[in-house]
Amino acid sequence: MPILDSKGRLFGKINILDLGAALVILMVIVGIFIFPGTSGSVAEVGIKTVPIEVDLVVRGLNVRDPERLSAQGFTKGGKTNVIIRNQPYGQIAIKSIQELERTITVPQPDGSVKELPDPRSNNFSTDFILTLEGEAKVTKTGPVLGNSKVKIGMPFELEGFNYNFNSSVIDVRLLEK
Incomplete structure (x- = not known):
């Protein structure tokens, strides 16, 4: 089974563009809640x-x-x-x-x-x-x-x-x- 098929899916199940969008959303959520920045000025x-x-x-x-x-x-x-x-x-x-x-x-x-x-x-x-x-x-x-x-x-x-x-x-x- 090839890693990337002719339709751009990983292992025939997950679209590579959807995976990239999900990773960006996950990184934004981690950035907001885990590392919110310093408090105060x-x-x-x-x-x-x-x-x-x-x-x-x-x-x-x-x-x-x-x-x-x-x-x-x-x-x-x-x-x-x-x-x-x-x-x-x-x-x-x-x-x-x-x-x-x-x-x-x-x-x-x-x-x-x-x-x-x-x-x-x-x-x-x-x-x-x-x-x-x-x-x-x-x-x-x-x-x-x-x-x-x-x-x-x-x-x-x-x-x-x-x-x-x-x-x-x-x-x-x-x-x-």
Whole structure:
């Protein structure tokens, strides 16, 4: 009896293509259930958590009454919801808020330039520097809040009871425990 007959069957009973498909299915099942892989993320091995301070700059926030914004929880010692790269991080503490004076550059007759307070009547635009504090994981490539790296220039979206606006990271400080 030949091993392979004219119809492509082994020992006249099993089709060689069916046998190959059955072996592939068996290997997939073994791969899924016997060797499922490692649990957890490889990135979390040997990572330490440290306190972090992130400075954000908010330019041209159009708000009628900045004091009313702070009355709804957007104050030093309060908390705000943070969204980093469209990924919600959660709540983070507000360490400080520093309102920046609106200025314009004015050329002087001698050719120099001075920065003077803005005399225009548009008082609805506000700039400020905001410092947030929380806990970050430190990886080889930098600090991570949630699942997002925190680097200078990244946009942060801040959201609360009566506000939702974007800001940009201007400083990241890792603090010693």
